Every structure is written in structure tokens, then in C-alpha cells.
Amino acid sequence: MLKAKKMRDFPSCFSENGVQVSDASSSGALLSTPATTSSKTAQNIVTCVYQCKLHSSFCFIITITWTKNLMGQGLLVEIDDSRSQSFCKLEVKPSLFTKRKGYKTLEMGSSFINIFWDLSCAKFGSSPEPIENFYFAITINQELILLLGDMEKEVHKKLNHPISSSPNAVFLSKKEHIFGRKVYATTAQFCGKGQIHDILIECDTTSSSDPCLLIRIDGKIVLKVKQLQWKFRGNYTILVDGLPVEVYWDVHSWFFGKLNGNAVFLFQTCLSAEKLWGPSGHSVMSWSGSLIKDCGQSQGLGFSLVLCAWKNE
Structure with a gap:
């Protein structure tokens, strides 16, 4: 950073x-x-x-x-x-x-x-x-x-x-406000002077009866969350540049909050893969709202990207 x-x-x-x-x-x-x-x-x-x-x-x-x-x-x-x-x-x-x-x-x-x-x-x-x-x-x-x-x-x-x-x-850490209706775009560099990646967040919460959250990096789908109304908070581990990156999402305000509320997405790299992967090799599914608040304050957590996504109606 x-x-x-x-x-x-x-x-x-x-x-x-x-x-x-x-x-x-x-x-x-x-x-x-x-x-x-x-x-x-x-x-x-x-x-x-x-x-x-x-x-x-x-x-x-x-x-x-x-x-x-x-x-x-x-x-x-x-x-x-x-x-x-x-x-x-x-x-x-x-x-x-x-x-x-x-x-x-x-x-x-x-x-x-x-x-x-x-x-x-x-x-x-x-x-x-x-x-x-x-x-x-x-x-x-x-x-x-x-x-x-x-x-x-x-x-x-x-x-x-x-x-x-x-x-x-x-x-x-980097915190950015992004705007859109169904698609939210930005770029990020997850490590040192590594490759700059295109990040695309797609989510239609109005016209679809079963909203789905898609996250693409460089055009490739790395995360797909179905039944989003029930899974409005969660996390999942992906690999970027060979590094484990924990992706957290909180879209509660898009469904149950104020009309002008924003969703929050956190991309958190970790210096130790063992901290992110469970014994079976699957991602450790846990939610911690405090991590979003505290990201960047601890140098041992790697790099944090926080995206505050606002809907343009």
C-alpha cells in the first residue's frame, strides 16, 4: 500500500x-x-x-x-x-x-x-x-x-x-466509493507492484425475483452468490496472482435498509494461507463486521480493499 x-x-x-x-x-x-x-x-x-x-x-x-x-x-x-x-x-x-x-x-x-x-x-x-x-x-x-x-x-x-x-x-489499505445501478467497476493491485486487475460487481436487486451477486476479476467469474436475499452477508476465499484473497460482502442495505444505503465489499489479502483455508481445503466461512472497520490498521493482515457501492436510481 x-x-x-x-x-x-x-x-x-x-x-x-x-x-x-x-x-x-x-x-x-x-x-x-x-x-x-x-x-x-x-x-x-x-x-x-x-x-x-x-x-x-x-x-x-x-x-x-x-x-x-x-x-x-x-x-x-x-x-x-x-x-x-x-x-x-x-x-x-x-x-x-x-x-x-x-x-x-x-x-x-x-x-x-x-x-x-x-x-x-x-x-x-x-x-x-x-x-x-x-x-x-x-x-x-x-x-x-x-x-x-x-x-x-x-x-x-x-x-x-x-x-x-x-x-x-x-x-x-484502500477505501473507495463506487456508483452504479446493476454494475459497479473499479481496478485494484493486490500486492506490491503486481498486476492491476479489473474488478466488476454485478447485482440486480430490483427486476429479478431471485437476485444473484457476481464478482468478476479480469472478466472471469470468481464468486457467484445465489439466493442473495438470504445470503446478504458472507465471505469466500479466491486466488488472485497466486495469493489467497478473502472476499466479504454485506448487501443488507440494498434489500432491507434505506433506499440510498450502500453495500460494502472487502477484499482482504493474507500473508498466511493457513489463516484462510480450513483443514478440508475449503474456505473458512465466517463474518466479521469489525474487520471492515479495522482493515488497514494491522500491518500483519496484508492489503485491504474496501468498496462502498452506491446505487444510482
């Missing part, structure tokens, strides 16, 4: 009205995302959580939230240092996000943080998260700790870093 204190060649697009910076002595609720409305105009949000480690072994949790609503696109960065119990965040409002370039220096305890990016040529899909032609980087105490995007050479050139100097970052 970040360097020099002064970089005069990086244009700054920050002002008091466009960027909010906050510090706190306590780390607070790291994984929280901006409040979302329960209406059908709920903003599109993607939240990514990374565990980043300095060469000194000090560990930081960095949460990046990409947002898109009627006002435009925005960005929220949260950095948590559990060692010193310090926390800071930076929010870029839509009015300045449109300039697509930014740079900011922050102080958090004894750490100096630089956050900078270039999205001027970035390509976007339906998600507020950029797809390609961009970079986003963070340095702490002049050490590159997080680097996103496909413009690594440009970042290393700006920071005078050798290309072999890669940040020690682990992608812990």
Missing part, C-alpha cells in the same frame, strides 16, 4: 484560503475519512493508507484521501507518527487543486515534512485518484518516504536522489 527543505524550482499554489494545515499532539483517528452525505449525491472518495519507514526504523502512517464532488476535486494528507504521538494534516481545497501543482513544508514534532506533487498532465478515470502521468511525494527529514505515480525519474532528478533509492513504503 519527500525531501529537501527548500525547493525553489517547485511552484507553490498554496494560500491561506486554499490549504488548511493542522497539528495535534495526539495521533487521533487516523483512518477516518471526510464526512460523506448519505444522499445520492455523496461525493466520490478514495482513501489510501501507507505504512512508511525511515532508514532509522521510525515508522509513519500516511493517509491520502482524494475527493471529487460538485465543487471539484480535493486532496487531504494525514501523517501520523506513533513514536512521538504526533499528527498533522494538509488539506487542499478544490479551488487550488485545479492548478495541479503544489508544494508545502510542515513541522511535526522534531520532523520536517515536505509534500509536493505535479498533476498538471495527470489522467483520471471515474475515480478522483489519478491514473498516470503524475507524481506525488513526501519527504521526512530530507528522506524520501513515499512516492506515488509514474514519473519517478522527475522526482529523483528534482531531489538529486539516485533512481535506486526507493522509499520503504507498504500499501496497507
